Amino acid sequence: MASISQSQLRSFKAALKEAKKPVALAGAGLSAASGIPTFRGAGGLWREHDALSLATPEAFSMDPSKVWQFYHYRRETCLRASPNSAHRCLAKLLSPSQRSKYLPSSGSLHLITQNVDGLSARAGTEIGEDHVTSGGILEMHGSLFRTVCTSCNDVRPNFESPISEGLRGTEDPSLEYRETPLEGLPRCENLTRWSRSIQPCRGLLRPGVVWFGESIPALDEIYEILEGCDLIMVLGTSSTVYPAAGFAGQVKMNGGRVAVFNLECGPQDRIHADWLFQGAVEELLPLALGIETQ
Known part of the structure; x- marks a missing residue:
């Protein structure tokens, strides 16, 4: 069972309450518990x-x-496959009717996902918010x-x-x-x-x-979103493959804060992270956000 120190938890939740333009960046680790x-x-x-x-x-x-x-x-x-608890957490953050409980200072959340499995959007359907959550999801690899x-x-x-x-x-x-x-x-x-x-x-x-050798259509939009981001949650990605590996560094350089959730944390994570939550994303994210996903 995942655990987070109380000091880290208090600090991260305080940052969530203050965040005005939060972003979530998802990698393969987000869907691992779904069997992908x-x-x-x-x-x-x-x-x-x-x-x-x-x-x-x-x-x-x-x-x-x-x-x-x-x-x-x-x-x-x-x-x-079915969406797991981490997908369902993000669906609630993407939902205007529920987001204010966890991100009271923010009017939106952008989820930038490197995954092509469609599970983040399906999690929105599960909570009856498919028409809303899908609008905040940028599938950078299609x-x-x-x-x-x-x-x-x-x-x-x-x-x-x-x-x-x-x-x-x-x-x-x-x-x-x-x-x-x-x-x-x-x-x-x-x-x-x-x-x-x-x-x-x-x-x-x-x-x-998006195949190798092809451009990422949403990349300009992603960079524009990151310019204003004050808190990025890096979820289940190794931060070794560019351009996504550079997103947390860009947010940090612009004065934003970085929270990393992953089974294994690499050198880049340790350089940029204000909070380093090491473990299974589907366990750590609900715990850190205080979201019930059952």
Whole structure:
């Protein structure tokens, strides 16, 4: 069971009450208790493939079947998972009807998440605040539950399981890989005018995530938010991969304060953190915030 010293707890809660522009930065550790594996997974492999090698535009262009099967596996894993107590804590902080109990000086909270699992937004749905909490969530690496058409550029949410019939059953990584024909991969249903008729586009969809080599669309907005941030809570992230690894340092440089919640704390955390809460995020965050999540 996680524990926090009373002096740390009093100091942190006092800072919460004073914070005018708080920000939460979430990494893979936020979703660990929900059973979501890290991006690399056990041993860094999906089947016999390095997961990192599948997360590029070039990989999708060369073998869309293999890439879609990998992302279908990840989608199905996340759909079976449920938000944990840390997600539910953040949902309450994002809710205008509940936030004032914990952040009385703040009119908003921004959650910058590096996760693509959609669990933070689903936690808002659980407490009946999905239309509100989703507006305060910036998914800097995109979402597994968003698709982008490679033909007409249509972007839309998609929670279908399976996302296409051609991918049904391929989510089991223990099975031998078999290529899914192009016509069996996810296709765009955006209505488009063709000649004199309106028909579905049927272009090949891609996952709505940010791949290696692609720019982060929300980055300018994130930097603008961090400029005014006076308290950042760093949740379950190793602070080793940039640009997110530099966010706490930016807040600190601008005179803000930093609270780190993580199983393992690295050198950067120890340099920047005003509060260092070492342990499972899903245990420490409710304790530090004083939020009941059951």
